[in-house]
Amino acid sequence: MEILPCEGCKGLCCGPVPVTESEFKKIKKKIKSMPTKMRSELENQKRYYGTCIFYDLNKDRCGIHSVRPEICRMFGYYKDLVCFRKPALATKNIDQSDKEKHVGILTLDFTWKDLK
Numbered sequence: 001m002e003i004l005p006c007e008g009c010k011g012l013c014c015g016p017v018p019v020t021e022s023e024f025k026k027i028k029k030k031i032k033s034m035p036t037k038m039r040s041e042l043e044n045q046k047r048y049y050g051t052c053i054f055y056d057l058n059k060d061r062c063g064i065h066s067v068r069p070e071i072c073r074m075f076g077y078y079k080d081l082v083c084f085r086k087p088a089l090a091t092k093n094i095d096q097s098d099k100e101k102h103v104g105i106l107t108l109d110f111t112w113k114d115l116k
């Protein structure tokens with residue numbers, strides 16, 4: 001599969017995203033399993049206003065990549081989630097049936113305080 005040219009974007013499209021309960025549980029587990037130094041480095045980064053609380057600006061990538069929400073995995077590859085840098089890759093249709101409900105928005109409803 002052709003991939004998006006994300007390097008250098010500095011989290012341009014990583015704003016507040018919706019999560020399901022099970023996704024948030026996985027994120028919580030991941031954060032808790034991180035070495036303290038790494039976790040605090042990620043938590044205390046100065047981000048752009050509106051950038052997702054898990055974006056790792058120092059490394060220019062998602063700080064929780066293996067457990068990122070489904071919407072982040074879909075971004076750029078679905079017709080309603082187009083990346084302006086490579087719109088041709090957004091070809092799939094979203095199937096809303098049998099999807100777990102979102103319980104809130106990362107960065108707005110869920111912040112680092114909810115991960116302690």
Ligand code: SF4
Pocket residue numbers: 004005006007009010011012013014075076083084085086
């Ligand atoms: S999906 Fe698009 S806007 Fe987002 S980081 Fe990748 S190339 Fe940049």
Ligand code: SF4
Pocket residue numbers: 013014015016017052053054055056061062063064065068069072
């Ligand atoms: S969870 Fe990761 S991929 Fe999703 S918006 Fe936040 S930083 Fe970006």
